[in-house]
Amino acid sequence: MKFNFQFNNLLGTVYRQGDLVFSSDGNILFSPVGNKISLFDLRHHKSQTLEPDDSRSNISALDVSPDGCTLLAGNDEGEILFLSLISRSVLHRQRTNSSITAIKYSPDGQRFAVARDAIVYVYRTPGPYTRQYHGLGLERVLKGAYDDITSLCWSSCSRILAAGSKDMSTRLHALSPFLNFSLCALGGHAEALVNVFIEPDSLNCFTVSRNGHLAIWESSLEVAELVPGTRKIARQGQQKKEEESEDDMNPPSAEMKEEVDDPNRSKRVKYSRLARHFLKDALPDEDKNGWLCAADYHAKAAILVTGFTHGVFLIHEMPDCNLIHSLSIADHDISSVRINATGDWIAFGSANQGQLLVWEWQSETYVLKQQGHFNSMACLAYSPDGQNIATGGEDGKLKLWNANSGFSFVTFTEHKAAISDVAFTPNAKVVLSASLDGTVRAFDMKRYRNFKTFTSPRPAQFRCLSVDASGELVSAGGLDVFEIYLWSMKTGKLLEVISGHEGPVASLAFSLSPTSSMLASVSWDQTLRLWDALAVNSNNESVPLSSDATAVAFRPDGQQVAVATLNGQIQFFDPRSGTQTGTIEGKKDLGGGRSDTDLITAKKSSEGKCFMTLCYSADGSCLLAGGQSKFICIYYIQEKLLVKKFEVTQNRSFDAMDEVISRKKMSEFGNLALVEDRDDSLGSKTIALPGTKRGEMSSRSLRPEVRVMGLQFSPTGREFAAVTTEGLLLFSLDTKVFFSPIDMDENTRPDVIRQLILDQVFDQALIMALKLNDNALLIETIEQIPKEEIGLITQDLSEKFVPNLAKLVAQQIDTSRHLHFYALWAQGLLTNKAHLLRKGSNEIRPVLNSLHKSLILKSAKLNEISEHNLYTMRFLIAKAKQYRAKELKSANEEEAMEQGDPVENSDGSLTGSDDETGDGGFLSNWD
Structure with a gap:
């Protein structure tokens, strides 16, 4: 088994905080999620997550370069990350000392501005624009604001930068010296600025504040009227004095005199407020108490979009500020608003709900609507085919996610309390969930509805859930009632109540072997109990443990049981005899971090x-x-060894990430986190509750600790999913191509393989390519083999090469356009190697699951295309029949007119030679 799993995608969390940014073509949306960045491809309906290894805190600001090749990200610790969207890697990192509030590229791509506190820093962009490749070079430092900068905007000429601040003013800075332009400050607002926008090819601008006031400013000059200066602004030391003395000694030349007499020099830029609008006037009376918290302006479409704290957004046509559209999309504030390049789609992000929406305002339809669990996730389950993942959360919602696209496609809200466990039936037609509300609900995967509800004779909070290999038995363990309940899936009746535990049932697991009905349960009473679910009044076998149990799992063949205990051990047992076969001491492997408030x-x-x-x-x-x-730890069971450890996150915005408390958090009074700050503006007292691990939820600032609540391998064996504090993390082997040769010798070379293909010795060429195990060379070899040779080659293929070949065929069925060709390879393998596949070995089982998954996905896509084409063909055939009947009717009418026969009109009258003679329509029944 390979262990080089790498982070692949993040599901369940679509937006946390910061700016939403569209790509240059407007088809990809970038959303900051913690210290990661999620990419949502809106055209192909797929998502992908970038994980910059250098980002050690939550990302707060984003922007994409004009050419769409690079991405700038700023986090809460003041780091500027320069990422390549081509290689998906961090090219450079710039460290600052405080949180970054805004980042903006210039339209020409040569500079970008970074707002930090009350100062704006302008950097030169490395790359083809500036022909500099030595990192980020600081060009200007712009000061003047009295409070934090909230927004930045460049003019279309990339020479003027506007910065809106919390001090209720906007300052326009010139990046190059002009004779008729200097620093301009625009006021007129009573609240902090939310955003500022500059009109294209102009110096006119709009400013929007938190209280919903929109100010339109008109400049006295256009961009083309700006006159560049001839002298350098910065001169220091003796050089400046020498140049000034030389100017005093030498009289001004004719060119300098013309420059002094230039009328544009006296004509300086002046701003006047052209209009002032109150955007809250368009809101209903009950919503006028909210604040404006996000705004964006599209220059080509001339529309302004504003979002408010109560979830309402407005679209106005500028510059007349005419209301076009208004809609309420959430109950909480809209944290970020962004319009794509074409002006058709508007993206909204809500940090409180973790919600992300893309709205097409012209057709009033949703392009994207995604929301994670409101509270943290608690459990997960893979579907047997590996396509879908079910997650249950503490908000009582059950969500289904597509493992390939990364999107949630259905949400069940029937539960009234937190969901504690979820499971799929083996046929993947039903997903079950256990909840603390005392119910186990079964949901249909075809109609997406709750069709069965299992309850206990007396109310009980269900802590765990399990389904047997046949899908006929459902069991759940109680948290407050120390009993295990067994139901029938078909009838929904309670079959048996199993008692014996003296503490809460922590976990349940049915044997995965189709010939066994054994059920294993662990409890906080330090026992493992093994039951036979099909036997009437069966006796259970109690196995003592070294400590309270937290989890139990059956091996896929049903011949081993693993139990995790509270003392950090993993114990292995033989379920047939109940004897212990091994122990893993995992306490030191878990590692530990020190919380800011820990005294140990x-x-x-x-x-x-x-x-x-x-x-x-x-x-x-x-x-x-x-x-x-x-x-997350992977252990090799036979040797009881730790093979690899995966770090869930490096985000220092979580608590207990480091083993040593930073000296910055220490003072003469001790740890600053232990000092209670009770003098906040609302007068509330933030006293932490003793014994709490998740943090005080009513606190203004909450830093949760990273935890892993659920783990499960995909049935394909190529990836695994983990439910963590950050969300649903997917780790996969397919992120990169790995070279793993088998039985190589000195003659196993790519040039020899290509020569064998030219000599039409396809069987030897395929075996050598399988030995090299290079995907590119293997695909090249397979696609050179004629389809007539597939049956003979698969029949003579050695058994040790079947798993690798079947794995490659499964991948190519899902991605390659040669669908029929690889389907023939799959048919040849399944037909000629049936004796090997029937053994059901552990090595071939994940390969078959992967092949099954690829065939189902491709079948679903082809069925969709076929149905669409079927309806299209029916429509075209019907239209052709109508057109043909119309042509035939016209031909008959022309022939009748030529022969002098009467022709029936649309009103029922007849036209012909007889009507012309005045028969008054006597031949109305003419056939």
Whole structure:
């Protein structure tokens, strides 16, 4: 089994804070999610997540270069990340000392401005625009604001920069010296500025403040009338004095005299407020108390979009400020608004709800509507085909996610309390969820409805859930009632109530073997109990544990049980005899960080860590474990060794990420985090509750700790998913191509393989390519083999090469355009190697799941295209029949007119030679 899993995608969290940015073509939306950046392809309906390794805090500002090749990101710690969207990597990092509030590229791409506190820094952009490749070069430092900068905007000529501030004023800075332009300050607002916009090819601008006031400013000059200066602004030391003395000694020349007499020099830029509008007047009376918190302006379409704290957004036509559209999209504030390049789509982000919307305002339809769990996720489950992932959250919602696109396509809200566990039936037609509201609900995956609800005789909070291999039995364990309930999926009746535990049931697991009905349960009473679910009044076998149990998992073949305990151990048992076969001490592998409020060291804190979730790999050789830590561990079971540790995140915005508290947080009174600040503006007292681990939710600032609540391998074995504090993380083997040769010798070379293809020795060429195990060379070799040779080659292929070949065929069916060709390869493998596939070995099972997943996906896409083409062909055939009947009718009418026969008109009258003789329509029944 390969262990080089890498972070692939982030699901369940679509927006946290900061700016939303569209790509230059307007088809891709960039959304900051913690210290990561999610890319939503709105044309192809796919998502991808970038994880800059250098970002150690939440990203607060984004902007894309005009050519769409680079991305600028600024985080809360003041780091500027320069990312390439081609290689998806960080090219450069610039460190500053405070949080970044705004970043903006100039229209020509040569500069970008960064707002930090009350100062604006202008940097030169490395790349083809400036022909500099030595990092970010600081060009100007613009001061003058008395409070934090909130927004930046460049003029179309890239020489004027406008900065809006919380001091209720806007300042326009000139990046190059002009004779008739200097620093301009625009006031007139009673609240902090939200955004400022400059009209294209002009110096006119709009300013929008928090109280909904829009000011339109008109300049006395246009951009073309700006006269560049001839002298340098900055002269220092002796050089400046020498130049001034030389100017005094030498009289001005004719050119200088003409420059002094230039009338444009006396004609300086002046601003006058042309109009003032109150945007709140368009809101209903009950919404006028809200604040304006986001705004964006599209110059070509001349529309202004504003978002308010109560979830209402307005679209106005500028410069007359005519209301075009208004809509309420949420109950919370709209944190960010952005219009794409064409002006058709408007993106809205709500940080409180974690919601992301893309609205097409002309047709009034949603292009994208995604929202994660309002509270943290609690559990997950892969569907048997690996296409979908079900997640349950503490908000009582069950969401289904597409593992390929990364989008949520259905949400169930029937539960009234937090969901504790979810599971799929083996046929993938039903997903079940257990909740603390005392119900286990079954949802249909075809009609997306709750068709069965399982309840207990007396109210109980269900902590865990499991489904047997046949999909006929459903079991759930109680949290407050120490019993296990068993229901029938078909009838929905309660079959049995299993008692015996003396503490809350922590976890349940049915044996995955189709010939076994064994059920394993662990509890906080330090016991593992094994039951036979099909036997009537079966006796259970109780196995003592070293500590309270937190999780249990069956190996895929049903021959081993793994149990995680509160003391940080993982214990293995033989379910047939109940004997212990091994132990893993994982307490030190979990690691520990020191919280800002901890009075003990990280080493002492790690003694209380334990694993909370376990999952076997598809072949059963490895175990995936996670819990009260930022690490996910993979253990090799046979040797009881730690193979690899995956760090969930490096985001220092979470608590307990470092083992040592920074000296910046220490003072003469001790740790600053332990000092209670009770003198806030609202007069509230932020006293932390003793014993809380998640943080005080009513506090103004909440820093949760990173935890892993759920883990599961994909049935394909190529990826695994983890439910964490950040969201649903996907780790995959398919992010990069890895070279893993098999049985190589000195003659196994690419040139030899290509020569064998030219000599039409296809079987040897394919075997050598499989030995090299290079995907590019293997694809090249397979596509050179004629389809008539597929059956013979697959029949003589060695068994050890079948898994790799089947894995490649499954990948190519999903991605290649040669669908029929690779379908023939799949048919040849399934037909000629049926004896190997029937063995159901651990190595071939994930390959078959991957092949099944690819065939189902391609079948669904082809069915959709076929149905669309079918309806199109029916429409065209119907239109052709109508057109043909019309032509036939016209031909008959012409023939009748030529022969003098009467022709029936549309009103029923007849036209012909007889009517012309005055018969009055006597031949109205003419056939």
